Each structure stands twice: as C-alpha cells, then as structure tokens.
Amino acid sequence: MLNSVITGLRISIASMVICVGGYASIVWAVGQTLTPFTANGAILTNESGQIIGSRQVAQAFTRPEYLWPRPSAVDYDGAGAGGSNWSPTSDMVRERGTALVAAHGATPDNPLPADLATASGAGLDPHVSEAAALYQAARVAEARGVPIAQVEALIRGHATSPGAFLTGDRIVNVLEVNLALDRM
Amino acid sequence: MALNAILVVILIVGGSALMSWPLGRYMAQVFESAGTGRFDRAFHAIAGRPGDEAHDWKRYVFAMLAFNMVMFTLVFVLQATQQFLPLNPDGMGAVDPTLIYNTSASFTTNTNLQHYSGEATYSYLTQLGGLMWLQFVSAATGIAALVALARGLAGRAMGNFFIDVQRAAFLVLLPVALIVAIMLVLLGVPMTFEGAASAMTLEGLQQTIARGPVAAFVTIKQLGTNGGGFFGPNSTHPLENPSFWTNCIQMMSLILIPMGCVWMFGRLIGRIRHGAVIFAVMLAFLLVKISASVWFESAPTAAFADLPITQDVGNLEGKEMRLGATTGPLWAVLTSSTSNGSVGAMHDSLNPLTGLMPMIGMWLNATFGGVGVGMINMFLYVVVGVFIAGMMIGRTPEYLGWRVEAYEVKLALFSLLAHGMFILVGTAIFAVTPWGLEALNNTGPHGFSEILYEFTSASANNGSGFEGLGDGTAPWNFFTGTVMLLGRFIPIILPLAIVGSLSSKRRATESTGTLSVEGGVFATMLAVTIIVVGALTFFPAATLGPVAEHVIASN
Numbered sequence: 042m043l044n045s046v047i048t049g050l051r052i053s054i055a056s057m058v059i060c061v062g063g064y065a066s067i068v069w070a071v072g073q074t075l076t077p078f079t080a081n082g083a084i085l086t087n088e089s090g091q092i093i094g095s096r097q098v099a100q101a102f103t104r105p106e107y108l109w110p111r112p113s114a115v116d117y118d119g120a121g122a123g124g125s126n127w128s129p130t131s132d133m134v135r136e137r138g139t140a141l142v143a144a145h146g147a148t149p150d151n152p153l154p155a156d157l158a159t160a161s162g163a164g165l166d167p168h169v170s171e172a173a174a175l176y177q178a179a180r181v182a183e184a185r186g187v188p189i190a191q192v193e194a195l196i197r198g199h200a201t202s203p204g205a206f207l208t209g210d211r212i213v214n215v216l217e218v219n220l221a222l223d224r225m
Numbered sequence: 226m227a228l229n230a231i232l233v234v235i236l237i238v239g240g241s242a243l244m245s246w247p248l249g250r251y252m253a254q255v256f257e258s259a260g261t262g263r264f265d266r267a268f269h270a271i272a273g274r275p276g277d278e279a280h281d282w283k284r285y286v287f288a289m290l291a292f293n294m295v296m297f298t299l300v301f302v303l304q305a306t307q308q309f310l311p312l313n314p315d316g317m318g319a320v321d322p323t324l325i326y327n328t329s330a331s332f333t334t335n336t337n338l339q340h341y342s343g344e345a346t347y348s349y350l351t352q353l354g355g356l357m358w359l360q361f362v363s364a365a366t367g368i369a370a371l372v373a374l375a376r377g378l379a380g381r382a383m384g385n386f387f388i389d390v391q392r393a394a395f396l397v398l399l400p401v402a403l404i405v406a407i408m409l410v411l412l413g414v415p416m417t418f419e420g421a422a423s424a425m426t427l428e429g430l431q432q433t434i435a436r437g438p439v440a441a442f443v444t445i446k447q448l449g450t451n452g453g454g455f456f457g458p459n460s461t462h463p464l465e466n467p468s469f470w471t472n473c474i475q476m477m478s479l480i481l482i483p484m485g486c487v488w489m490f491g492r493l494i495g496r497i498r499h500g501a502v503i504f505a506v507m508l509a510f511l512l513v514k515i516s517a518s519v520w521f522e523s524a525p526t527a528a529f530a531d532l533p534i535t536q537d538v539g540n541l542e543g544k545e546m547r548l549g550a551t552t553g554p555l556w557a558v559l560t561s562s563t564s565n566g567s568v569g570a571m572h573d574s575l576n577p578l579t580g581l582m583p584m585i586g587m588w589l590n591a592t593f594g595g596v597g598v599g600m601i602n603m604f605l606y607v608v609v610g611v612f613i614a615g616m617m618i619g620r621t622p623e624y625l626g627w628r629v630e631a632y633e634v635k636l637a638l639f640s641l642l643a644h645g646m647f648i649l650v651g652t653a654i655f656a657v658t659p660w661g662l663e664a665l666n667n668t669g670p671h672g673f674s675e676i677l678y679e680f681t682s683a684s685a686n687n688g689s690g691f692e693g694l695g696d697g698t699a700p701w702n703f704f705t706g707t708v709m710l711l712g713r714f715i716p717i718i719l720p721l722a723i724v725g726s727l728s729s730k731r732r733a734t735e736s737t738g739t740l741s742v743e744g745g746v747f748a749t750m751l752a753v754t755i756i757v758v759g760a761l762t763f764f765p766a767a768t769l770g771p772v773a774e775h776v777i778a779s780n
Contacts (some may be wrong), residue, residue: 162461
C-alpha cells in the first residue's frame, strides 16, 4: 500500500512538472512571442493609454449614438460571465423579449432581429449579426446627426463571415464599430 | 438543415474520424512497446519500484485506486490552501469545504462538473497546478484502464498501471495537447499570467475583464474529455473560444481521442475489424443524435411566438454569434456522447427536445464516450449483447473465444444498471425535497429537467449542466460528488473484473457456429442492446422532463 502511494506521489510530481510546468510554459512563450495582443486578452487602449475594454468582450452600450450589443444575463460582467439559463419556452425570456422590442421600437412590419432579443451563452458576446447592426443604423445616425447611409456603409465595412462559406450570417464587432463611429 | 450546417458536421465528425485512424495506430504502438522503449526506462525511473509488467486485474485496479487517491488528496489540499500560495494575482480566497470535496471528486473522476465559476473562485495555481494537472492524469487513467482491458481480452497479463498511466499522459495526451494548444493560442485564445484587466468603457463604466492561462487549460479540457472550463460559461466565453476556427478545433479535439481509443482497442485485441464494427455502431448513434439535435434547434425561440421578433434563425438564447448556428446543438451532442461536458452553448436554454439529446448521450455514455472509459462502457454492452444473442441462437455465448457466463453478465448488468440507479434515485430525492426545489432556475417540467440533467451528468462523469440550477450548495456538492466517484470507479473496476474472470478460462477457437463479432448481425445486436438496456431505462424520466415541456410549449 505505502509503496503504491509513494509511486503515485512520484508520478504526480513528475507529471506536474512536465504536463503543467513544461506544457504551460511552452504555450505561454509561444503566445507571448507570436500573438501577444490576443494572448493577453485583446485589450484595447485609447490615445492616453487608458484601457477601454477587450475587443473580444462585450461592454454595455445604452446611449442612442452607439450600437447596442445583445442583452447580457450578467450585465456585461467581465469577471463573472454567464448566460440566462432560461428555458426558451419560459415567461422570463418572453418578458425580456417584450422589453427589448419596446427599447428598439420594433413593430410587426419591422421585426427585431432575434440575436438582439436573446442573451448569449457567456453574456459577453462581442458581436451582433450584420442585420442587427443595420437595424440600429437609423437611431445611431439620428443621434449623431449624420446621414444613415454613412452609418450603414461603416457597418457593412466592418461585417465579416466568421467561418467563410461555412457560416451563413455575417457579423460585426460592436465595440469596433462604436470606436469607428466615434472617429467618424 | 442548411447546406453549411451539413458541411460543418462533415468537417468536424469526418475530419476527426480520419485523424483518429493514425492516432489509434500510434496509441497502440505506445502501449505495445512494453518495457523496451527509451521512454519506458524513464517511466520506470520516475515510478521508482513499480513492479513488473505482469499484473493481474486486482493489482492493476489497486495501483489505479492508489494513484487516484493521491490525485484527489493533492488537489484537495491545494484548493484548501490556495489563499496562502503564489500565482494568485486576483486574490482568490478560501473555498467552501463541500465545494472542495465536489471539485476534487469532479476532476479526479474526469467529470469536471463545476459548482463554481473559475474566474471568481480559483487562483491560477489551483487552475493549472491542480485542475489542469488532473485533466491530464485522470484522462490518462481512463486510457490505461482501457489498455488493461484490451490486453486481458487478448489473453495477456494486464500490464503495469504505473507505467501505462505515464505512457498515456506523456506520450499520448501531452504531444497532442501541445500541438492543439499552440494552434489555439495562435488563433487568439489568451495565455497570460497577468491578473484581470480593469477597463473604463466608452460610456464611462468600470469593467473588470478576467483573463489568464486559458489556452493550455482549454486544450486538455477538450482532448481529455474533461470539460471543465477556465471560465464559468466554458467555451461560450469569447476569451475561451474567440472564433469560429477555434471552435472547430475545440470540437474536433473533443471527439478525436475517444475515436482513437476504439481503433487502439481493435489493434490491441488483434481484431481491427471488430474495432471497425464498434466504431460504425458508435458513429451511427452519433449521427442520429446530431441530426435530431440540429433539426430541433432550428426551431425559433418558443417564447417569442407572437412578438415582433424574427423567427427565421433558430433559437439563439444562450448562443454566440461568432460560432455559427450549428455549434450549439452539434457541440451538445459531441460533448455528451464523449462524457466531455464542455459546452458551446447553454444547454439549459436549448429547445426542450434538443436538450433531450445530450441527456440521451449521457444515459448511453458509450457512443465513443470518455477517453478510454467510453470504449469500456461499450464493452459492457458487448458482453450483454453477446450473451443475449447466444441465448437466442442456442449456442454457448462467446466473446473473442472467451465463454461468457452468468457471472460476467451479472457484473456487466450491475455496472450498467448502477448508472441508471444513481441518476433516477438521485433525481427522485432532489425532485421532492427543498435541496432540489430551492435550487431551480426554471419551473415546471424544465425545472425537473435541470435536476435530472445534473444527476445524469454526475453519474456519466460528463460535467455539463443545465447551469441555471443553483447547485453550489452542500447537499448538491456532497451527493453529486459521491455519485461521480461511484460512477467513475464501478464501470472501470467491474469490467476489469469481468475480463479477469473471462481470461481465467480456457480460450475456445472460434468456429462457424460462433456469432461473428465482425459483421452486420453483431452490429445490429449491439445497437438493440444499447437501446433496450441503455435508453429505455430512462424513458419515463424523459417524458416527465423535456418531452412534457415540448408538448406544453407547442400547445
């Protein structure tokens, strides 16, 4: 018995050194050398060096002159991510949907894109569909006093296909578009 | 199903299947080079005095339990003392003792059920040195157990656990993990020891952005069918899974080694065609579940039925835009078929019938299954299937020339039924007591599903959850922790005992009267056994949960 435990401890120490220390160090070194920006969390700063967020992580936008992200079950808490975990048949999802329909001013003739009415898995989804971004172009343009065509062109310029031909809908990064809007 | 959804399924499942063939051959080589290779000398040196290579099943099991006890204890101590140890830039504090028990059991048993949120509970040292370490060695334990089973069936001694577990960790898991982790970090998954970033958003709000050594962790989480995420919401988190391409790599990593294990098994028993038949049966079940699940999830969010919200994109609750519409249901099936338990969408928010698919996956727990142990579970179905078939055709049931008798079948059925008992009894207790009822995030049938899912996940050593469930309480921690330990070690120990018993008999030569284990008849028999024994046990529970919810929602 004691022999087996000692053998187990020896293997534990060896595997901690190799599979944790060695492995993690190599991956860390590769990331910090070749892709330091994303390896450190895609942190964005403004001209004065102040951190304004992560390109990968949604942040709250409620002012009319910005694109709004998808709703977040954790209020965009980057240190406590999570989804709503509500059943898609539940009254809670319906109530939140109703509130968002009102906030975006959706009507049966101009229905709200579903991604703007549903919370993402982590509550930090940095993207909305291109359709959901264009849906907000009129509000943004009016709040900024610019022609809607200009906002739409900017959104289209930022739209990408996440998986090339393997995915259907194009998406835009909300924070990147909002930064571009501020620079416009 | 849209064309691009079909292409994604073909890419992920087909690509993994193709790569599993050379991987299985490599794995078989690793374990057949007994005592000769340059690495094996190092492994003997590391182990000290590991004993010889000719252990019988009892000594093999004993060594495995001793090592797993050491694993459990070390990580228990590490969690309990993390606040005094280094690599804790965000100042994570003391952890509740029942949570420490649950987490130690969870990661030792390759389950990775998480009654905590990583970014808010554990230091980088606990995450890497404790949990990620267990992700390597618990997966290695599973592979070693399968190797012993296969050697026994081939009529050889089972080998030496202490050497096998090192071969699995250092020669199988580590090299594959290095390749995948480097791909992930290059594609944008973070790998840093900096603490959380503090940001001032464009609208002037404070936002704390947790980060960490994610890439290394996520890789072995996927490859070792562990499933425990670095962040609470697992691979839905944009830093854990930043793009469609990291998502594809993670999904393939999830199923690759379980597939490779089947080929390795076929080679180690010297019957590669038998391995191919088992592979085909597993693949058939997998594809049925994937098709059903992608189809069910293309229905729009039911709660929006008469609201002015678009209804043409499927249910997006709990899903991420960058990962594509197929990811949620496809990942749900892959992760539950393989006892992985990571998620690419929130399972609690899947459409009711889609949510049933991962439950079925975990109830069967053998359509590829966990690394090593999935194939071991399938072996139990094979034993039962061979026995029933033998009775039907009036021949002495034989498997690979070994006579299967009442004793072996009793052990196999006990092991299979224990799984059902843990799930159904546990669910029943929590469904009528405040322990369960006060933890619910949804009401009605969906609330029942949350409890059912949690016990299913614990017993299947899966680790995913209907995460709305408030399961961070002492009763949940204690009961699921214990179910995980039983659900892990019973289906490893009993199959090895079966093989120990089989291989103590005289081996018969197979004749034309023997049921061939390499053809369509055997495949059909196996599939029927899986459905009857594995699935029907749970039919009433499925009716009370997801099926009832679906029926109510569609009326």
